[in-house]
Amino acid sequence: MTTVAEGAVKxxxxxxxxxxxxxxxxxxxxxxxxxxxxxxxxxEEAILCHFADADLPARALYAEAGLGVDIVxxxxxxxxxxxxxxxxxxxxxxxxxxxxxxxxxxxxxxxxRDGEDTKVVAANAKVVLRSDSYVEAAGEPPAELAxxxxxxxxxxxxxxxxxxxxxxxxxxxxxxxxxAGRGTSGPDPVLDLLTAGKNAFGWKWRIPYPYCHFxxxxxxxxxxxxxxxxxDLFLADRGISxxxxxxxxRWIPACxxxxxxxxxxxxxEEDLYTVYTVENVFKDFTYTSRMDCYVxxxxxxxxTATGKVTHGYALIENRRDWNxxxxxxxxxxxxxxxx
Numbered sequence: 001m002t003t004v005a006e007g008a009v010k011x012x013x014x015x016x017x018x019x020x021x022x023x024x025x026x027x028x029x030x031x032x033x034x035x036x037x038x039x040x041x042x043x044e045e046a047i048l049c050h051f052a053d054a055d056l057p058a059r060a061l062y063a064e065a066g067l068g069v070d071i072v073x074x075x076x077x078x079x080x081x082x083x084x085x086x087x088x089x090x091x092x093x094x095x096x097x098x099x100x101x102x103x104x105x106x107x108x109x110x111x112x113r114d115g116e117d118t119k120v121v122a123a124n125a126k127v128v129l130r131s132d133s134y135v136e137a138a139g140e141p142p143a144e145l146a147x148x149x150x151x152x153x154x155x156x157x158x159x160x161x162x163x164x165x166x167x168x169x170x171x172x173x174x175x176x177x178x179x180a181g182r183g184t185s186g187p188d189p190v191l192d193l194l195t196a197g198k199n200a201f202g203w204k205w206r207i208p209y210p211y212c213h214f215x216x217x218x219x220x221x222x223x224x225x226x227x228x229x230x231x232d233l234f235l236a237d238r239g240i241s242x243x244x245x246x247x248x249x250r251w252i253p254a255c256x257x258x259x260x261x262x263x264x265x266x267x268x269e270e271d272l273y274t275v276y277t278v279e280n281v282f283k284d285f286t287y288t289s290r291m292d293c294y295v296x297x298x299x300x301x302x303x304t305a306t307g308k309v310t311h312g313y314a315l316i317e318n319r320r321d322w323n324x325x326x327x328x329x330x331x332x333x334x335x336x337x338x339x
Contacts, residue, residue, distance in 0.1 A: 004144055008055040013096055014094060016092065016094075017091075020088075021046060023088070025084065028083075030252045031319050032083050033081050035228070037224045037227075039121055043123045046092050046109070047107065050092040067129040067131060067132070068130040068131075069129060071127050071220040072262040073102075074259065074260055076122070076124075077122045077257050078256050080118060080120040081322075082109075090110075092105050092106075100147075101148065101156055102127060103129075107122075107124075108121065109123075126156070129145060129149045130152075130214070131149050133151065134214070135215060152264070158261040160306065166301060191203075191273060201277075205271065206271055207268055207271075208268075212268045217266065218268075223307070227258065230274050231309070239334055245331075246316075250316040251313045252314050252322070254314040255309060256312070257310040258307065258310070262304065264303065267295075270297075273294040275294075276289055276290070277292070281327075281335050283326075290308055292306050312324050
């Protein structure tokens with residue numbers, strides 16, 4: 001693909017599209033409510049449908065032009081709950097400026113609520129086209145798309161965390177356990193450095209191939225899975241695991257907002273170091289946390305992603321209804337890292 005269909009890029013960058021999407025059964029983990037990860041999957045699917053409607057489907061861009069469609073920044077607010085077996089209308093509006101090096105969109109998901117068309121999700125996303133260098137050289141991209149093409153993933157304008165220096169650290173465990181297993185939250189010299197003096201939890205995890213795409217790199221949807229799992233591990237580490245509070249109180253975590261920005265590439269079978277830091281507990285009703293991901297490469301820590309997530313707790317009233325509730329002292333202390 002050295003050229004694109006006439007008008008395709010104009011449609012991609014200037015035309016709104018709508019798509020009818022259905023929630024995924026897999027995302028219904030508690031009663032029939034869909035979790036934040038699968039809600040973000042709907043946003044991703046809406047963007048891919050927009051590319052296809054512009055005659056620039058992700059498959060053809062990669063197979064014919066060596067360009068991988070990669071979401072590098074995804075900021076999503078959940079305004080109302082979504083449910084199993086629900087069909088939503090996804091409205092995608094391009095927002096890229098004339099000089100931007102990324103393709104940006106707003107995505108709104110609408111659903112029927114008591115007979116009214118209601119916006120249930122609002123998201124902003126940035127997309128780049130990653131030139132393939134793994135299977136074969138991609139060659140020159142179509143001229144109309146060239147400004148969006150990059151040789152390495154990153155989010156323009158994103159602020160990366162400043163990692164500590166590894167000089168002097170005993171990296172024996174780091175260099176000998178790359179293929180030893182799926183991960184640890186126990187003693188590890190890198191995790192110790194990253195969490196020292198913080199209200200934080202660290203997790204080391206080997207990147208498996210099902211979390212990657214285009215043969216080599218971790219993708220946005222996998223960082224969403226990473227964010228979900230590190231929260232699960234953090235809560236268990238603090239003595240308030242998801243199952244514990246479900247069994248004792250019928251409380252479930254509720255997530256109204258998440259954002260993830262890719263800063264650099266994380267590659268298949270590298271060890272990913274994920275640090276989850278609680279930054280603020282607001283009036284014992286919500287708490288905001290930061291997720292930072294790193295790999296050790298050439299003897300130094302390389303930030304690969306950063307994110308923010310907000311959580312509260314909901315009380316399950318019955319199989320259909322829930323209500324947000326305030327934290328009690330036990331949960332508040334656990335979140336703050338107090339004994």
